[in-house]
Amino acid sequence: MPSLGGLEAVFFLTRKAGVDCLDGMVLIQAMDLSGRDFALLGVKNGRVRVGLGPFSETEECPREGVAFYVNDFQLSDSRPWRIPSEVVELSLEDLSQGDLEVDWQEMSVEGFAGVFTEIGEAIQRGIFEKSVPVVTEMGKITAGCPVSLIGKLAGAGESFYPYAWVHQGKGFCGLTPELLLHLRKGRLKTMALAGTAKADEKTIFAFDEKEIREHEYVAQTLVASLSDIGMVKRSTRRVMNLGSLVHFHTPIEVFMYGDYPLEYLVRKMHPTPALGPLPRTEETMSMLVDWRKRLGCPAYFGAPFGIFDHGEFHAVVMIRGIHWSGEEIMVPSGCGVIEASRLTNEWRELGLKRDAIKQRFSI
Template sequence: MAFIKAGDGPYVVGLGPFTSHAAAPDAGTAFYCNDFTLSDPEPWKVPTETREVESLEEIGLAPVSSSVTWQDLDPEGFAAIFAEINEMIGRGVIEKSVPVATEHGTLESGHGCSLMGNLTPLGAPFYSYGWSDGERGFCGGTPELLFELDGRQLSTMALAGTAKADEREVFAVDGKEIREHEFVAQTLVAKLSDIGSVTRAERSIMDLGQLVHFHTSIEVELFALRGVDELIRRLHPTPALGPLPRTEQTLQMLADWRQRMQCPEQFGAPFGLLKDGTFRSVVAIRGLHWQGAEVAIPSGCGVIEASRLVNEWRELRLKREAVKAALGL
């Protein structure tokens, strides 16, 4: 099964079995599900049945009492990767990259899929999402939209820079966080300016309860119609989740760093829904991943020259705590 919920709207649910396709269907509903490296040759998943519901309990996903035995994270492994990124920045190979730390655990009883019903109903600005395929799956509530496409109108966002909600005032003038955000916003504008007329809003602060982020809305009137798959490959990964500059070399570095920290393949990947001719893809962050009773919560942070290890390690923990709270863990 699969679902996406935008803000205060209903859950759009796809029930299987699914058929997989290399290209989006001409009509009907399809989910886009791929990994971070976009390696699936048939990422379009067409459900047998589609439903719109106000609650996941309507499709049998009720909250359950769950307990997870968590493993301690390895700060030394992350510190080593942080040092390697700093070395690459010092050598001028990259300006930014996004390492990931993953907390692993084991359910004391049950299957990871059962936790989907625990997902707190989240309104705007969150997008709730989930996917379950046999023994594996993921679910979460992400604040980040990769893009929405309706004809020639494309909407996207820059979402980068993080702080605790009670640090909002100092966050608003934090030079490091502003620079990190501007890397993302300016790169997105550059990537889109050759295919459409771009309108960038002013930078604002998005309030997510426990956390705040810098947020910039970007609207594009495309010069011509563009395919969804082409736009996904153009925009993913954005500098909020990927390296800057984005080259074959820097992407491979990031893939190696993610693998060393046992990052789930779908973390930060595009997860989308095509319905009634409109496509919306979220960035699959702030979520739980599972295989059987084994569960994982990954979190990433943007590292630039001004970043400091202790601050980034703290940010990673705050993001994982927000996911645990949303899932009653």
């Protein structure tokens, strides 16, 4: 297939998606391609793989070719592997950008405050050391098409992985800094990414005991959980600068003892303590899922999203993104709550994360 560029690329991807867009996009509405979906994931060199539907769905990853892994946070889809009808590679820099007009609902702290209190009580009872509630800002699209925001994934820098999935008028897209796992020839790479502050607080952030403790929960748990499948190498914790925000980041590598099915590795690692409870048990997961539902969290927020590409597997954690269904649009954000957490600080962190997303997409 020839390479795609400029407006041609955006039109190609958009019409293939079959999404009904607002604000007079007549050409898209006139196309009889309502059954076409697409998946997109960028892994290196500013270029992305795009799989075009219709997709076939399978329980297990194919042995060769290209397949996308799409599942919700609870990993409830028994056929998560999506094999595209066509695959193209392109640069996000070539894509034109569109805008949305959104009527946002006013945020209320009441629901989060109740969940925050429940988490604190559970920590006091010894059920948790840490959990990650999610708050979602809701809005209604009044003009524009969410698919046209794909071009705004470009130029974010090497610390981010662009991702997107569109299926029958629903979808999500975003720029995540969090790698779940990269597997190639028996070498697995992952990371601990936890602890957040504004970029202008970077100097003092490096000595913040609460943020360091939250990060160490994640890093130490990952190292311990992976030690049974290979030799684990943990690198030094450092501060990752992501523009308006900074995070603590610890790279982790595993030199594996043998071969393991990708489904096993995904379920072993998801959710990491950066997005899930610590300890991760059936009880603590059930409590977290209940809190997420009560706060209106999209089903795919924080879930793994990946691509198997001719023997190499790359999966990210779907944070820092937007989710939509028809005219409804959602911007979720999560925060790690430990014993030292304070409601005011966590509410502020949630807002900082959503503001960074909205600024990126100009929504």
